[in-house]
Amino acid sequence: xxxxxxxxxxxxxxxxxxxxxxxxxxxxxxxxxxxxxxxxxxxxxxxxxxxxxxxxxxxxxxxxxxxxxxxxxxxxxxxxxxxxxxxxxxxxxxxxxxxxxxxxxxxxxxxxxxx
Amino acid sequence: xxxxxxxxxxxxxxxxxxxxxxxxxxxxxxxxxxxxxxxxxxxxxxxxxxxxxxxxxxxxxxxxxxxxxxxxxxxxxxxxxxxxxxxxxxxxxxxxxxxxxxxxxxxxxxxx
Numbered sequence: 171x172x173x174x175x176x177x178x179x180x181x182x183x184x185x186x187x188x189x190x191x192x193x194x195x196x197x198x199x200x201x202x203x204x205x206x207x208x209x210x211x212x213x214x215x216x217x218x219x220x221x222x223x224x225x226x227x228x229x230x231x232x233x234x235x236x237x238x239x240x241x242x243x244x245x246x247x248x249x250x251x252x253x254x255x256x257x258x259x260x261x262x263x264x265x266x267x268x269x270x271x272x273x274x275x276x277x278x279x280x281x282x283x284x285x
Numbered sequence: 286x287x288x289x290x291x292x293x294x295x296x297x298x299x300x301x302x303x304x305x306x307x308x309x310x311x312x313x314x315x316x317x318x319x320x321x322x323x324x325x326x327x328x329x330x331x332x333x334x335x336x337x338x339x340x341x342x343x344x345x346x347x348x349x350x351x352x353x354x355x356x357x358x359x360x361x362x363x364x365x366x367x368x369x370x371x372x373x374x375x376x377x378x379x380x381x382x383x384x385x386x387x388x389x390x391x392x393x394x395x396x397x
Binding site for chain 2: 214272274276
């Protein structure tokens with residue numbers, strides 16, 4: 171079964187609204203989680219590294235005020251797309267590193283459509 | 286910078302055929318190399334990995350050899366099944382911290 175769960179799997183929102191996507195590790199603790207974005211027929215692009223109890227580390231070119239990341243517990247990281255616009259429509263994928271084994275697990279992804 | 290290049294386009298083949306998906310990389314230092322598989326409706330799963338030159342990763346009948354001289358990590362399977370239909374991603378980690386750089390992925394469709 172899935173060990174990393176993302177919610178929602180699909181979301182449609184109006185332009186200008188904010189959307190929150192959750193990433194949960196179900197049976198392990200993760201001090202580090204990663205958020206990726208995937209465009210159609212493109213590779214996964216790392217957006218940021220989410221660190222429990224501290225600020226996320228964003229990759230170059232990713233707007234931190236646009237994509238808010240909160241990693242408030244060892245099993246949950248959230249990505250909030252603020253003031254969403256159609257160009258933010260994409261597939262967002264998280265991964266979580268099991269802090270005891272170092273193994274990396276991926277969520278099923280969340281498809282965001284901004285109208 | 287670090288990058289991964291996969292062959293273009295989907296791959297369609299018949300059951301029991303031989304599968305090869307090419308992957309080449311550009312990296313500083315000595316990266317670890319991975320193949321991930323994504324079945325329909327599921328998250329990416331680690332298929333196999335290799336951490337140093339000449340290592341061969343293998344799992345579920347799939348193999349890939351870390352070739353430093355050609356900077357390649359091609360995925361192969363001798364006899365595919367319908368259940369192997371999925372998207373396959375090649376990836377590298379240059380710093381051992383799970384910050385992965387992915388290729389574009391290849392859709393593999395196996396026809397009965």
